[in-house]
Amino acid sequence: xxxxxxxxxxxxxxxxxxxxxxxxxxxxxxxxxxxxxxxxxxxxxxxxxxxxxxxxxxxxxxxxxxxxxxxxxxxxxxxxxxxxxxxxxxxxxxxxxxxxxxxxxxxxxxxxxxxxxxxxxxxxxxxxxxxxxxxxxxx
Amino acid sequence: xxxxxxxxxxxxxxxxxxxxxxxxxxxxxxxxxxxxxxxxxxxxxxxxxxxxxxxxxxxxxxxxxxxxxxxxxxxxxxxxxxxxxxxxxxxxxxxxxxxxxxxxxxxxxxxxxxxxxxxxxxxxxxxxxxxxxxxxxxxxxxxxxxxxxxxxxxxxxxxxxxxxxxxxxxxxxxxxxxxxxxxxxxxxxxxxxxxxxxxxxxxxxxxxxxxxxxxxxxxxxx
Numbered sequence: 001x002x003x004x005x006x007x008x009x010x011x012x013x014x015x016x017x018x019x020x021x022x023x024x025x026x027x028x029x030x031x032x033x034x035x036x037x038x039x040x041x042x043x044x045x046x047x048x049x050x051x052x053x054x055x056x057x058x059x060x061x062x063x064x065x066x067x068x069x070x071x072x073x074x075x076x077x078x079x080x081x082x083x084x085x086x087x088x089x090x091x092x093x094x095x096x097x098x099x100x101x102x103x104x105x106x107x108x109x110x111x112x113x114x115x116x117x118x119x120x121x122x123x124x125x126x127x128x129x130x131x132x133x134x135x136x137x138x139x
Numbered sequence: 140x141x142x143x144x145x146x147x148x149x150x151x152x153x154x155x156x157x158x159x160x161x162x163x164x165x166x167x168x169x170x171x172x173x174x175x176x177x178x179x180x181x182x183x184x185x186x187x188x189x190x191x192x193x194x195x196x197x198x199x200x201x202x203x204x205x206x207x208x209x210x211x212x213x214x215x216x217x218x219x220x221x222x223x224x225x226x227x228x229x230x231x232x233x234x235x236x237x238x239x240x241x242x243x244x245x246x247x248x249x250x251x252x253x254x255x256x257x258x259x260x261x262x263x264x265x266x267x268x269x270x271x272x273x274x275x276x277x278x279x280x281x282x283x284x285x286x287x288x289x290x291x292x293x294x295x296x297x298x299x300x301x302x303x304x305x306x307x308x309x310x311x312x313x314x315x316x317x318x319x320x321x322x323x324x325x326x327x328x329x330x331x332x333x334x335x336x337x338x339x340x341x342x343x344x345x346x347x348x349x350x351x352x353x354x355x356x357x358x359x360x361x
Contacts, residue, residue, distance in 0.1 A: 083192055083216040090250045109194040113227045
């Protein structure tokens with residue numbers, strides 16, 4: 001990712017994490033689009049959220065295009081379903097291997113099957129929670 | 140051969156029956172309890188009731204270095220995940236899966252699934268084949284529609300009748316693999332003469348299917 005290029009973030013899935021990311025980036029003036037299958041999921045977004053909301057299936061490439069995936073510099077794949085997240089990581093990496101992908105996986109065992117590309121980062125709640133636990137124990 | 144069958148219901152039942160009959164070693168994993176019971180009772184085999192997208196479930200099934208995995212779930216992304224885990228973690232040689240969306244076939248192929256199968260696409264092709272019955276041509280596609288097998292019945296008014304194959308200037312993109320001349324099956328050579336009422340079985344590149352059919356029926360190379 002070029003440092004001087006304006007950040008443009010595409011979030012796939014209005015999960016709690018997806019909504020958190022979208023609100024945060026939007027408040028920081030980052031260009032943002034967010035996709036979800038379900039219209040009601042967008043209620044999780046803050047009323048001051050100022051990005052694009054796209055209702056549609058991200059597995060369908062036309063939805064990704066509608067969400068301006070070409071212009072995105074970072075893509076956060078954070079639906080609640082690991083299988084969907086794994087597939088989307090493969091699909092997007094295959095077509096846009098130079099874009100930064102951040103993917104959430106609930107099952108850390110699936111990290112090792114993701115495509116080998118340094119642009120892909122995984123967020124794994126159980127690992128973070130465990131590290132947090134270790135931190136707390138030190139106190 | 141060692142075959143892992145994941146998910147599915149009635150189609151899984153049929154596949155299990157068929158592979159069992161052929162004496163293959165089968166391991167079946169299904170996440171649904173009642174379907175697992177059904178498959179187990181129908182086929183007198185052990186069915187592992189667990190989620191095949193979880194590594195530990197496959198780990199317990201001892202399926203390292205199996206020959207095939209067949210993923211039959213209703214969800215395309217689950218099938219994709221099962222195949223990727225099977226291939227990358229358990230080194231299963233060939234991954235076969237069902238895709239509900241025909242457009243996903245080429246996507247799955249490009250993402251490393253060996254054989255994605257679209258039931259609706261195959262069904263459509265078969266129906267189209269049946270509709271072609273009147274025109275006495277049947278076709279079958281293999282290798283994701285790269286290869287066609289064409290079956291043509293030869294009518295007396297076709298230009299190729301009573302000619303030797305070597306004199307036909309048959310399109311190079313296809314070859315007559317077999318002639319059925321009731322009750323005999325003939326493997327043709329250049330000097331084999333084509334008769335009326337023969338049925339030709341032709342293997343061709345899928346892109347040349349139309350050209351070959353019209354060549355046989357008209358006898359002129361267009």
